Amino acid sequence: MSEAQRSQEVLRAEHLTRRLEGEVPVTLIDDVSLTIKRGEFVTIMGPSGSGKSSLLYLLGLLDRPTNGRLQLDGQDTATLSEDALADLRLAKLGFVFQFHFLLPEFSLLDNVTLPMRKLGRLGADAAQARGHELLDRLGLQGHAHKRPHQISGGQRQRVAIARALANDPLIILADEPTGNLDSVSSASVRSLLQELTRETHKTVLAVTHDASFATGADRSIQLVDGRLVSG
Ligand SMILES: Nc1ncnc2c1ncn2[C@@H]1O[C@H](COP(=O)(O)OP(=O)(O)OP(=O)(O)O)[C@@H](O)[C@H]1O
Numbered sequence: 001m002s003e004a005q006r007s008q009e010v011l012r013a014e015h016l017t018r019r020l021e022g023e024v025p026v027t028l029i030d031d032v033s034l035t036i037k038r039g040e041f042v043t044i045m046g047p048s049g050s051g052k053s054s055l056l057y058l059l060g061l062l063d064r065p066t067n068g069r070l071q072l073d074g075q076d077t078a079t080l081s082e083d084a085l086a087d088l089r090l091a092k093l094g095f096v097f098q099f100h101f102l103l104p105e106f107s108l109l110d111n112v113t114l115p116m117r118k119l120g121r122l123g124a125d126a127a128q129a130r131g132h133e134l135l136d137r138l139g140l141q142g143h144a145h146k147r148p149h150q151i152s153g154g155q156r157q158r159v160a161i162a163r164a165l166a167n168d169p170l171i172i173l174a175d176e177p178t179g180n181l182d183s184v185s186s187a188s189v190r191s192l193l194q195e196l197t198r199e200t201h202k203t204v205l206a207v208t209h210d211a212s213f214a215t216g217a218d219r220s221i222q223l224v225d226g227r228l229v230s231g
Contacts, residue, residue: 009074010170010203011036016058016068018226028054029065030226036171039201041194042231043214046223052207053175055223059205060093060173061085073170090119094164094172098179100156102148108135108159109144115166134162138192154185161192165202172196174206178213186210 011034018029028051036042036059044052057063058070061077070077073092077085102111109131116127135144138158140151148156157177164172174193178186194216196202206213214220221231 008037009035010038010072011059011205012069012071013059014069016055016065016070018054018058018063019066027226029058031068032223032226032228033068034221034228034231036203036205038170038203039197040218041197041204041216042206043217043220044205044207044223045209045214045220046229050223051226052223054226056173056175056205056207060095061089090115091167092170094167094169096157096160096164096172096174096177098176100148100160102156102159102163104148107145107147108140108151111148111159112162112166115163119167121167130166131162134165135159138162152185154181154188157181157185157189158192161189165196169202171203171205174204174208176207176209178208178210187212190216
């Protein structure tokens with residue numbers, strides 16, 4: 001493989017396996033190998049309990065495999081400490097979950113600038129300016145100083161996307177991002193994520209039950225019983 005091809009890869013999983021030991025051992029993910037390229041919009045689909053969230057957690061460095069290797073942006077992650085993994089997540093990954101996980105006592109702007117303040121790359125003024133820019137981009141202009149309970153569920157999810165974009169991540173990982181939304185808000189969140197891949201060349205990896213998500217995706221990964229069956 002040439003260097004140029006390799007640099008297009010943002011994630012490379014080789015034989016990833018995640019087993020839970022115990023009286024009755026459970027294999028959540030079973031020998032999954034895949035590569036994700038820069039700018040791809042990939043959905044992860046499959047029946048309930050097939051391991052979609054487990055795979056996303058492994059790919060998002062929120063869990064460690066029992067076997068196999070994972071490279072993020074060319075870096076092997078196996079030997080990294082918990083702190084180093086947290087730093088890598090903060091700098092290179094953005095997460096959107098089914099529940100927004102916004103901090104209720106913080107304004108929307110503070111929720112969005114929090115990851116920037118943690119990373120410390122931008123000064124306070126630049127972080128505020130970027131926070132406003134992201135909220136505006138996501139159709140939340142005029143709401144920056146509201147708190148999460150003062151806006152709708154669809155708007156909260158858009159704030160969660162703005163927060164995921166805060167540190168200009170390489171990859172956005174989304175776990176059922178439209179699972180709690182009505183159909184209109186779902187469509188808006190879906191098209192926002194799709195626009196992001198087109199406009200900013202972000203890579204999006206989304207677990208979803210929503211077939212219309214897959215229609216607009218570059219690729220759909222199918223899981224059954226923790227195994228990759230296509231994609
Ligand atoms: N901590 C755990 N202990 C025991 N079993 C677990 C644990 N976490 C997940 N599982 C099991 O592993 C399997 C995969 O779970 P996972 O949540 O990854 O599936 P999923 O495809 O995302 O499901 P859903 O679509 O219902 O959210 C399921 O059978 C689940 O019950």
